[in-house]
Amino acid sequence: MTDRKFANTLARGLSxxxxxxxxxxxLTHAKIIERTGLxxxxxxxxxxxxxxxxxxxxTGNLLRLGPAxxxxxxVSNASTSFVDLADGAMQELATRTRTMALMAVRDGASMTLVRTWRPKGVASIWLEPGNRVPILRSSTGQAFLAGLNDGRFEAMSPDETSRGQRSEGQTQLSTLGFTFVRGSARYSKTVQAVARPFYASDLGEPVVFACGAMPDMLSDARILEEVGPALRDVVRDLEFKTGRPRGLDHVN
Amino acid sequence: MTDRKFANTLARGLSxxxxxxxxxxxLTHAKIIERTGLxxxxxxxxxxxxxxxxxxxxTGNLLRLGPAxxxxxxVSNASTSFVDLADGAMQELATRTRTMALMAVRDGASMTLVRTWRPKGVASIWLEPGNRVPILRSSTGQAFLAGLNDGRFEAMSPDETSRGQRSEGQTQLSTLGFTFVRGSARYSKTVQAVARPFYASDLGEPVVFACGAMPDMLSDARILEEVGPALRDVVRDLEFKTGRPRGLDHVN
DNA sequence: AAACGAATTTCGCATAGTGAAATGGGAGGA
DNA sequence: TCCTCCCATTTCACTATGCGAAATTCGTTT
Incomplete structure (x- = not known):
């Protein structure tokens, strides 16, 4: 690493x-060592x-996140008020479509779940905040890539696969208003999802709202006719409430 | 600073x-420089x-907290579930007593507000998450000191004032079940408050729940008869729900 | 006791991070 | 258009800082 501007110790601490x-x-030290590679x-x-x-x-030799x-x-939560704004509608969406609804942000090469809403009264797949999903070959990741502006996308020095996935996502967004990776191309056999990016001006990067379920609960037909449009409407409404964001002009 | 174990760059980054x-x-760089002294x-x-x-x-040259x-x-929020548990009761407490209710954690020599609940339907003082209150001469700080165990308290290398405030707080806690700094000794002429520590086992340190208002809305009599006891009961109930915490045996 | 696994400390070394000072860049005025 | 502020950024030489291999301590298991 020969970037004079980059503070390594800080990056390691944050990792x-x-x-x-x-x-x-x-977590024990051992587990942290395993996860961070330090x-x-x-x-x-x-x-x-x-x-x-x-x-x-x-406590003992278990570490947890502390008061600071x-x-x-x-502070971070209160500064990104759109999450609370979305809360009611996302919960309702989860229950109505019997899917797990989620919001995710990018973290390196993954999307990290920030909030999840579980459908009331039905069993469903269940992921928690802090869980990660790869960007590549996931609907959530595809929505993120599609929502990213050109400058930031290029800054990731993307490979051909990413480029393909991004333009696929953009096409879906402009025609359908949501994006999903079809069965055969998905990274996971056990989860199917639909997603739509939301350009949070506070964050300088899109976040992604999505609905997910097991593939047999969420056929392509259901995505196209029911869940996708419902998700799209919820996020559109949120865009309306927070003021139409710049940077997503190609999204339908 | 000659502590070989302490990673300075990390501390600075976090500051x-x-x-x-x-x-x-x-925030602009200039503002950050002013606040951090770097x-x-x-x-x-x-x-x-x-x-x-x-x-x-x-955005431009304004910085905000980002997606990470x-x-x-x-993750931090989801891991400290007692906050959500307390939510309903604290909101109700705020409304019933017409005070601003709050939860705070220590950050250096201050207490940082983590969550605030505003009474419904009445004007009141209003502080936001991220705002700070000094430990010394504030009711919130006194509750924190009183809730701190001896080891951690000594680790702060406290002066005589702190020691005095701590034992005053402890006396109040064991007799009344809440603590407050009387008028003349308060750090602020414009806010009066009652507080009670809550020992969050997740955090390894007490947090503080408190109710505050302008002094003419919150006389000593009202604190002693109405607001203090109400706060005490709410926090006791929370202790019960989360399992009676160790480390606060002297609290009534 | 002995033998392990995990966390911590030691220590010599390379370099990452530092602040003073110089440079760059953008907004506003004349 | 050209100054002039006011910030933010880059440069640079120095040295304190953070690094990891290896040794040590602490606790738990056999």
Missing amino acids: VLRAFRVSDDG SPATITRLTYTLKELGFLSQ ALALAS | VLRAFRVSDDG SPATITRLTYTLKELGFLSQ ALALAS
């Missing part, structure tokens, strides 16, 4: 924080620092 | 993130790094 998932009930000595130093600052707290993380979280 | 408040509509060159490097990682996003912060926030 420690990002190693935590909702489903973890505390050396034991480094982890000790970084976790020591993060504990001092209140970003981590320790919570404080940051509250 | 940049902590500089953001809900009420800020984006040099311009350092800020450029750190913000560059944070942008690369998605923790900040930039949101992702971290969602």
Whole structure:
């Protein structure tokens, strides 16, 4: 790494924080080492620092996110008000379509779930905030790529696959108003999803709203006729409420 | 600073993130420099790094918390479920007592508000998540100190004032079940508050629930007879729901 | 006791991060 | 168009900082 501007220690420390998932009930050093690929000595130093600052707290030798993380979280949440705005409609959408609804942001080469809404009264697949989905070959990722403006997309130095997926997504968006990866091309055999990007001006990058379910619950026909249009309408309404965002002119 | 274990760059980077408040509509470098006391060159490097990682996003030369912060926030929030558990009761408490209810965590020498509940249908003082209140001479701070166990308290290398405030708080907690700083000793002439610590086992440190209002709306008598007891009962109920926490045995 | 696994400390070294100062760039005025 | 501020950014030389391999400590299991 020969980027004089890039603060390595900071990046490593943050990668420690990002190693935590909702489903973890505390992490040991060993687990953090595994997830971050950093050396034991480094982890000790970084976790020591993060504990001092209140970003981590320790019980025995289990680490959890600490009070400072919570404080940051509250500011971050309150500053991105559209999430709360979307809450009611997304819950309703999940229940009505019997799918898991979700909101995701990009994190490196994955999309990280930020919020999920479970349909009331039905069993469904269930992922939690902090879970990740690859960008490549997922509907959520495709929506993200399609929503990204040219400059930012090129900045990712994308390969041919990404380019293909992006333009496929853009075509679907302009004709249908939502995007999905068809069965054979999907990264996962067990989840099928529809997605639509939302350009959050606060964040400088699109986020993605999506609905997912097991493939036998969510046929291509159901996506095209029911779930896709419903999702599209919910997100369009959100765009309307927050003011039509610039940067997504090609979206229907 | 001669602590070989402490990663300075990480701490500085995090102090940049902590500089953001809900009420800020984006920060310039200049503002961040002012708040953190770091040099311009350092800020450029750190913000560059944070942008690369998605923790900040930039519009013009205004910086905001970015998608990665949101992702971290969602994990952090979901991992501290007691906040959601408390939500309904705190909202109700705010409305019933016509005070602003709040939850705060420690951040250095201050308490940072994490969540606030505004009474429905009445005007009241209003602070937002991310706002800070000093530990010294505030009811919220006093509750925190009183809730802190001896080891952690000593680790703060407290002065005599803090010790006094802590034992005052502890006395109030064991007799009344809540704590407040009386008029003359308060840090602020414009806010009066009652508080009670809650020992969040997830966080390894107490958090504080409190009710605040302008002094003429919240006399000592009202605190003692109405608001204090109501707050105490709400937090006790939360303790019950989450399992009686260890570490607060002296609290009534 | 012994033998493991995990976390922490030590330590010499390369370099990453630092701040002062110089440079660049954009908005506003004349 | 050309100044002039005001920020943000880059440059640069220095050294404190953060690095990892290896040694050590701490706890748990056999």
